Amino acid sequence: MPETMPTTETEVETEVETRSGTEAAPRRPRFALLRHHLLAPAASCFLGVLxxxxxxxxxxxxxxxSREFRAVYTEDFARTLLLIGLATAFFAGTIAVLRDQHKRLAFVGVGTATVAVLLGGTEVPFDGPVEDTPFSLGxxxxxxxxxxxxxxxxxxEHxxxxxxxxxxxxxxRTDAGYFFMSHVLVxxxxxxxxxxxxxxxxxxxVPGVQAWIQDxxxxxxxxxxxxxxxxxQAVLHRCYHxxxxxxxxxxxxxxxxxxxxLAGSRVHFVETVLTRSIVLLPLLFLGFSTSVVNAxxxxxxxQAVVAHANLGIRFGFLEYLIVLPRYHHWHHARHLDYWDRNYAIHLPVIDMLMGSFKLPRDGSWPEEYGVLKRExxxxxxxxQHVAPFLGQRTFDEYVR
Structure with a gap:
């Protein structure tokens, strides 16, 4: 495989500087985010839309x-969070405009927050309880x-x-779209x-086993x-590969x-349904309580978010006990030796039992991520949702 290959993610203006050899990537000052020129306008836009x-x-x-998620939070909590979001959107947007920083983002933030206030804001009337419907968005x-x-x-991560x-x-943008889809269609x-x-x-x-587990x-x-x-999950994951x-x-x-x-959200809808079904099946079949399943x-x-996170923290021996970023990052490495390794998402011992455990002892990280052939x-x-139904490629065309 050639050393460098062009990326297909062309929808974004920014390019990421990649590392070469074994040199460490340059680090930014830890609190540079607080001084970043995008912080105020992006925060305003983000909170205004939310x-x-x-x-x-x-x-x-x-x-x-969603019916299931309404039980997790209270109306007062939602209104308090809304108040914080509106106040911050207006404040950050105003700061961005005064500093002449990405005014378009700031105007979107202030504009959407204004619409939210005009629609009732934190005082929007709410007559509960909410009636259950056959289907709703999350x-x-x-x-x-x-x-x-x-x-x-x-x-x-900063x-x-x-x-x-x-x-x-x-x-x-692609990953944000997946995040939106997987949550709204929950x-x-x-x-x-x-x-x-x-x-x-x-x-x-299996009533005997179910009774034992419930005790x-x-x-x-x-x-x-x-x-x-x-x-x-790991057995199914190996089948995926x-x-x-x-x-x-x-x-x-x-x-x-x-x-x-955000990258962990990039999962095809078919895979989302299949994986959750296979993972949930043994828990329901064996009679685990609702509280255990919810936990x-x-x-x-x-852990799905943490495993994909861009965190360079070393966790020492814990990397052999639970799945942490470096472990799962090697599973995503653009490297043929790791394409069939590290399937577990919680416990590395699963991969040890399956013979698929592989983690460099020197603490190194992958240099590139993504499929071996980006095209x-x-x-x-x-x-990406249509392609799997049209694809006729062989494994060699994907990975060799």
């Missing part, structure tokens, strides 16, 4: 909020997940970045996953659930040229 989305959720809760889940993920990981990757790096995904698993769970029962202490049951779910028809879908996830907190769902959400995966969320 504030408007939140107000729309208050107006149309039956249509725009716009509330999208808003909260994006807000807190960005709030935590953008500063962390302070402890492994590579000097900008927030608006190549492919960020109820549709749950319906498909529940439907696909309920038939097996309802027809095949386990919560912590023990949770750890067992993590092991079994990760084992199921070895069965051509599955790889066409999974290649989308590997196509991002850079890894950060596992929280762990998956957190095999198109650019953009729509093209």
């Amino acid at each position: 504030s408007l989305a939140t107000v729309l959720c208050f107006h149309f809760p039956e249509l725009l909020t 716009l509330d889940w999208f808003v909260l997940a994006l807000f807190f993920s960005a709030l935590v990981f953008i500063p962390l 302070a402890f970045a492994r590579r000097p990757v900008p927030v608006f790096r190549p492919g960020w 109820q549709l995904i749950l319906i498909l996953v529940t439907t696909s698993t309920s038939l097996v769970v309802s027809t095949v029962k 386990l202490p919560f912590v023990v049951a949770f750890l067992l659930a993590v092991f079994l779910a990760d084992l199921a 070895r069965i051509m028809v599955l790889w066409r879908f999974h290649a989308v996830h590997h196509s991002s040229p850079e890894l950060d907190w 596992y769902a929280v762990l998956v959400g957190i 095999t995966v198109p650019v953009g969320i729509l093209a």
Whole structure:
């Protein structure tokens, strides 16, 4: 494979400086983000749009909020967060305009925040309880997940970045689209996953095993659930890499040229449904309690983001106990020796048992990320969703 290959992520203006040889990537000052010229206008735009989305959720809760997620937060919490978002959007936008920094972004932020206020803002009337509907969008889940993920990981990645990757790096629009889709369509995904698993769970029962598991202490049951779910996921993950028809879908996830907190969202809709079904199946089949399953769902959400994050922190021996960024980054390495390695998403011991564990002892990181042949995966969320159904390539055309 040639040393350098052109990227197909051409929709973004910024280019990322890649490292060569074994030289370490240059590091930015840890608190440079606070002085960045994009901080105020981007924050205004980001919070203005999210504030408007939140107000729309208050107006149309039956249509725009998910039944499962409404139980997680309170109305007062949502209104308080909305107040903070509106105030910050106006303040940051004003600062950006006064400093003549990316006025378009600032005007979008102030404009959307103004529309949110005109639609009722924090005082928008809300007559609960919300009636359950057969199907609704998870716009509330999208808003909260994006807000807190960005709030935590953008500063962390800026302070402890492994590579000097900008927030608006190549492919960020595509990954943001996947993030939006997977959260807004959360109820549709749950319906498909529940439907696909309920038939097996309802027809095949093991009451003795289920009773034993339900009698386990919560912590023990949770750890067992993590092991079994990760084992199921890792076996399926290996199938994604070895069965051509599955790889066409999974290649989308590997196509991002850079890894950060947002890159893990790049997953084909078919893979999302299939993976969640296979992972959930043993947990439901064996009778794990709802609290254990919910706790596992929280762990998956957190660890999936952490594993892809652009964090150059060394965790020492912990890298052999739980999946952390360096471990999973090698799975995404644009390197043939690692294309079939490190399938676990929680526990490296799963890969040790499967014979697929591989982690450099010298603490090194991959130099490049993405599929080995970038031209095999198109650019953009729509093209990437269509391509697996049209592809006729062989494995050699993908990876050799």
